[in-house]
Amino acid sequence: MTTAVIATLALEKHYQMGGQHLRALKGVDINIAGGEFVAVMGPSGSGKSTFMNLLGCLDSPSLGRILLQGDDVSRLSAAQLARVRNKYIGFVFQQFNLLPRTTALDNVMLPLLYSNTPKHEAIRRATECLQLVGLAQRMDHHPAQLSGGQQQRVAIARALVNQPALLLADEPTGALDSETGLEIMQLFQQLHQQGKTIVLVTHEPDIAAFAGRQLTFRDGELIADKKTQPQNAAVALQQFRQQRLAQVSA
Amino acid sequence: MNTLTLFKVAAVALRVNLLRSILTMLGIIIGVAAVIIMLALGAGARYDVDQQIKSLGGNVFVIFARGRFSGGAREASGSSQGLTEMDALAIEQQIPQVNVAAPTMRASGQLIYGNMNWAPEIHGVDNRIYAAQSWQVVEGRTFSDTELASAARVAVIGQTVKRELFGAGDALGQTVRVNKMPVTIIGVLNGKGQNTQGNDQDDLIFMPLDTVRKRIAGLTLSSPKAVRSIIVQVEDERDMADVEQQMDSLLRQRLRSTDSEPPFRIRNLSEMIATRSETMQIFNGLLAAVASVSLLVGGIGIMNIMLVSVTERTREIGLRMAVGAEPKVIMKQFLIEAVLLCGLGGAIGLALAVAVSLSLQHFAGLTAIIELHVVLMSVGFSCLIGIFFGYYPATKAAGLQPIDALRYE
Numbered sequence: 054m055t056t057a058v059i060a061t062l063a064l065e066k067h068y069q070m071g072g073q074h075l076r077a078l079k080g081v082d083i084n085i086a087g088g089e090f091v092a093v094m095g096p097s098g099s100g101k102s103t104f105m106n107l108l109g110c111l112d113s114p115s116l117g118r119i120l121l122q123g124d125d126v127s128r129l130s131a132a133q134l135a136r137v138r139n140k141y142i143g144f145v146f147q148q149f150n151l152l153p154r155t156t157a158l159d160n161v162m163l164p165l166l167y168s169n170t171p172k173h174e175a176i177r178r179a180t181e182c183l184q185l186v187g188l189a190q191r192m193d194h195h196p197a198q199l200s201g202g203q204q205q206r207v208a209i210a211r212a213l214v215n216q217p218a219l220l221l222a223d224e225p226t227g228a229l230d231s232e233t234g235l236e237i238m239q240l241f242q243q244l245h246q247q248g249k250t251i252v253l254v255t256h257e258p259d260i261a262a263f264a265g266r267q268l269t270f271r272d273g274e275l276i277a278d279k280k281t282q283p284q285n286a287a288v289a290l291q292q293f294r295q296q297r298l299a300q301v302s303a
Numbered sequence: 304m305n306t307l308t309l310f311k312v313a314a315v316a317l318r319v320n321l322l323r324s325i326l327t328m329l330g331i332i333i334g335v336a337a338v339i340i341m342l343a344l345g346a347g348a349r350y351d352v353d354q355q356i357k358s359l360g361g362n363v364f365v366i367f368a369r370g371r372f373s374g375g376a377r378e379a380s381g382s383s384q385g386l387t388e389m390d391a392l393a394i395e396q397q398i399p400q401v402n403v404a405a406p407t408m409r410a411s412g413q414l415i416y417g418n419m420n421w422a423p424e425i426h427g428v429d430n431r432i433y434a435a436q437s438w439q440v441v442e443g444r445t446f447s448d449t450e451l452a453s454a455a456r457v458a459v460i461g462q463t464v465k466r467e468l469f470g471a472g473d474a475l476g477q478t479v480r481v482n483k484m485p486v487t488i489i490g491v492l493n494g495k496g497q498n499t500q501g502n503d504q505d506d507l508i509f510m511p512l513d514t515v516r517k518r519i520a521g522l523t524l525s526s527p528k529a530v531r532s533i534i535v536q537v538e539d540e541r542d543m544a545d546v547e548q549q550m551d552s553l554l555r556q557r558l559r560s561t562d563s564e565p566p567f568r569i570r571n572l573s574e575m576i577a578t579r580s581e582t583m584q585i586f587n588g589l590l591a592a593v594a595s596v597s598l599l600v601g602g603i604g605i606m607n608i609m610l611v612s613v614t615e616r617t618r619e620i621g622l623r624m625a626v627g628a629e630p631k632v633i634m635k636q637f638l639i640e641a642v643l644l645c646g647l648g649g650a651i652g653l654a655l656a657v658a659v660s661l662s663l664q665h666f667a668g669l670t671a672i673i674e675l676h677v678v679l680m681s682v683g684f685s686c687l688i689g690i691f692f693g694y695y696p697a698t699k700a701a702g703l704q705p706i707d708a709l710r711y712e
Contacts, residue, residue, distance in 0.1 A: 111625060111705045132629040139627020146709065150622045154319050166308055167627040211626070 058122060058218050058250045059108055060084045065116035066103050077103040079273040080117065085219075085252065090245040090283065092261035093254045095270035102223070104270065105254050109142050109221045110134045122218055139168050143212030147224035149204045151196040151211075157183060158192040161210045168215060182210035186240060202233035209240060213249075220244065222253040226260055235293055238263045239286040263289075306635070313640040320612075327608045328648035330601025331688070335652025335681050336659065337594030342677045343660045345587035347670030352580040356573040362543065363435065364535040366550065367568045385566040387528040388512070390557055391431075394535060398549045400542040405431035406530040408512050410520040412482040416468040423464050424507040425481070427515025427530075435534040443475045443490035446511050454513035459490035461505035484518055486510065543571060601648070602688040609641050609696035620700050621708025634701035641693020642686050649685030653678060 066078040078100045085091055095101040106112040107119060110126055113134070118127045126137055138144075143164075151160045158179055165175040183192055186206040196204050205225060212220055222241065226234030242263060245251055253264060261267050262284045269277035317324040368385040391406040408427030413420055430445050432438065440459060450457050458481070465474045474488045495504040510519070512530070537546045547569055554560075554567055613620070620633055628636075660671035 106706050109625070111709075132631065135624060135627050135629040135632075138625060144625050146622075148618075150618060150625075150709065152619060152622070155315075163623070164626040167623075167629075167632065169305065215627075 056087060056123070057084045057120070058087045058089075059252075060120045061107070061117065062120070063117040064104075064107060064114050064119065066100075066107060066112070067115040077273050078107070078114075081275050083268065083275065083278070085250065087218075087250050088245075088248050089266060090241070090251045090264045091253070091266045091268060092264035093252060093268045093270065094256060094258070094261050096256065098272075099270040100273040101254055101270045103273075105221065105223055105252070108219070108252060109144060110137045135167075139164055139215060141218045143215065143217035143220045145205070145208050145212050145220070145222040145225045147227040149196070149201075149208045149228070151204055151207055153197065154195055156193050156195060157188060157199070157207045157210075160196070160207055161214050163211060164215045179210070179214055182214045183207070185213065186210045200233075201229050202236055205229065205233075205237055206240065209237075209244075213244070218250065220249050220251045222251065224255055225253065226255070226257070232290070232293060232297075234260070235286055235290040239290055242283070242286045306639070309632075309636050309639050310643070312636060313643050316612075316616075316640055317643060323608065324644060327604055328644055328651065330604040331598065331645050331648030331685050332601075332652040332655060334594065334598030334601045335649045335685055336655040337597055338591055339653060339656035339673060339677055339681050340659050340663075340671070341587055341591035341594050343656065343671040343673045344663070344669060345584060345591065346672040346674055346677070347664075348580060348583050348587065350672055351670050352577060356577070361573040362537040362540045363572050364537070364543075364547065364550070365570045365572055366533040366535065366554070367570065368529075368531055369564075369566050369568050385558060386530050386533060386554075387526050388429075388530055389528060390554060391530065391533045393553060393557060394533065394550055395431075397553060398546060400538050400546050400549075402536045402538050403431045403434045404536075405429065405435035405534045406512060407432065407532050407534060408515045408520065409531050410515050412519055414464065414468065414508065415480040416477065419468050421464060421467045423461065425515060425519060426507055426509050427512040427520075428509050429512055432509065432534065435536045439493040440490040441493045443488070445490060451511045451513070454517050455511060456484060456486045456514065456518070457489045457511065458486045459492060459509040460488055461492050461507045462494040463503050463506040464508055465491050481508075481510075482519055547571070598685070598688065602645070602692040605641055605644055605689060606692035606696060608644075609637065609693055610699070612640070613637065613696045613700045616700075617703065617708045617711040620703055621705050621711065624703070624705035625709060630701040633703075634697045637697035637700045638690060638693050641697070642689035645685045645689030645693075646682065649682040652685070653682060 061081055061083045064078055064081040064083075065076065068075040068077055081100075081104060093101050093105065103112075107114055110119075110121070110129075111134075113129070114127050118125055120126070121137065121141055126134070129137065152163070158176070161179040161182055162175045165178065170178070180189070180192065183189055186209050188203060188206050188210065191199060191203060191207075194203075196207070199207065205228075209225075212222075225241075226237055229237065238260060241251055241253065245265075251264075253260070255261050262281070263286050265283045266280045267277070268275060366386065386406075388406045391404040395401055395404040405428065410425045410427065411422070412425050413422050426432070429451055433440070433445065443459070445459065446455075446457060449455070458479070460468075460474060468474070468479065469477065474491055477488050478485050479488065480486070492505070492507075492509070497503055516527075516529070535546070535550065537543055550569060551565075555565055558566055560566055623633060623636075624630075657673060660673055663669045664671050
């Protein structure tokens with residue numbers, strides 16, 4: 054058994070909403086090993102976003118513990134959490150969240166700015182990551198000059214640039230059309246094959262099927278944790294294109 | 304993230320909203336420029352006064368003969384038998400701190416040269432006047448002893464008189480008519496220009512005391528040696544009070560005056576000028592205070608825009624936090640933006656103030672002096688305004704929760 058990249062112990066998150074006490078997570082125990090590709094599923098309100106925020110060290114749990122590579126990160130200050138995120142976590146968001154009027158290269162370099170990486174080193178690593186996601190030719194483009202899929206690739210490059218222990222993707226295909234979504238999933242599978250640990254939140258079972266393990270949340274509890282043979286995104290993409298071609302010629 | 308990088312990030316953010324940044328800065332620009340211009344004009348006025356006092360010498364008294372009561376009727380000032388040349392001599396000789404005491408006489412009259420005429424102040428003087436009032440004869444010579452003793456028809460003229468009567472031509476040796484009496488020009492004084500009250504100091508003509516007394520004034524004087532005033536120059540400014548007292552008792556004794564109101568009046572010239580300029584200083588200070596209110600309003604404008612900017616860029620802040628920006632780094636970024644706005648506004652305001660001051664000096668003839676400490680203070684102060692008014696918006700940005708900020712629509 055490989056060592057856990059991230060583990061949670063009896064994780065709980067409570068909110069106070071308009072005088073009402075809300076128990077968004079009710080004791081979640083999970084162990085995610087290095088090199089796993091995990092999909093987190095569940096309807097809205099199931100607690101999957103709360104879980105995601107806690108895994109990403111964007112928030113602190115009310116009860117229970119989170120161990121990131123064996124270290125307890127559940128009681129850290131805002132500044133300490135920021136440093137942990139900078140060093141160990143890479144985020145990919147549904148809305149890409151790129152800085153407007155800033156080149157792809159500068160967007161990818163952003164996390165390195167906050168870790169005081171020397172500039173030439175930052176440029177070298179950002180360039181590598183952009184090559185990895187297939188955007189070596191678009192480094193000087195602003196987000197407005199890129200398609201949705203390309204913007205999400207820039208965001209993925211940004212998530213990879215600090216060589217994080219964990220890649221967290223929150224509905225990364227939610228704002229994309231099906232074909233582009235499949236392309237992004239293909240990219241995630243490639244990264245997984247290269248040994249990256251990926252946690253992906255989605256409400257689409259089709260997308261979750263590309264991961265090797267599916268966690269399902271309902272009402273703040275983990276109700277299912279199953280490992281499956283993942284579908285191949287490259288194959289799915291090919292099928293999708295053939296189908297479309299058939300429709301056009303028909 | 305180091306501070307230099309933060310400055311670059313802030314500069315980019317300001318450039319992205321260029322028009323808004325400029326409009327925001329405008330408040331600071333106008334405020335800083337107004338404060339600097341007001342202070343520059345104040346400093347200029349102070350400089351003018353200092354110059355005038357220096358040109359007179361801060362160590363100069365003027366003793367005027369006061370009109371005396373004689374049989375109930377008050378005679379005109381200068382017509383009394385009060386002050387005489389001997390009093391001047393006595394002051395010079397008996398009061399050791401006195402450098403020189405120059406007796407003077409004043410008259411009015413018309414100068415005619417060819418078809419030109421001019422009416423300057425006519426002063427009867429002896430050669431002590433040059434030392435007492437810091438005059439120099441730049442062309443020709445001063446009066447000889449013979450000329451002084453014989454009430455000779457000679458004159459030394461000021462630059463204005465020379466220009467008005469002779470233009471660019473030579474004045475020396477020319478004969479002009481003063482109240483129909485022919486007078487030969489033997490010297491020309493250096494130019495002193497205007498004083499702070501705008502009076503032309505060069506519009507005068509010097510003639511020997513006796514000449515003025517006997518040939519021009521035509522007054523029936525009680526004493527053949529009577530003078531209208533005595534200009535006294537003291538060696539050291541610190542002795543002014545002492546000398547004033549000594550002169551007072553000496554003159555009272557010599558003029559046998561026991562009245563509470565003696566027949567003379569001692570005036571300290573630099574004090575008079577300083578008093579007159581004080582009003583102007585207060586006025587200038589008041590204007591500068593009003594100008595600094597506009598600086599305050601500019602600062603509030605900065606705060607307003609920074610708050611809008613924080614709200615607009617909530618998602619950006621969330622993202623920066625997610626990828627590892629600590630709250631204090633976010634805070635620093637927004638503070639630097641505010642300081643950059645204010646500092647830049649301050650610098651542009653300074654440039655504007657320099658331009659306006661120079662043109663005021665050039666076109667309106669005002670003296671404007673921008674002092675270094677005013678420059679440092681105003682630019683420094685505008686940066687402080689940036690910190691002060693940028694602090695709240697920056698705290699607001701730093702206090703955002705990354706999850707809320709990322710989800711903000």
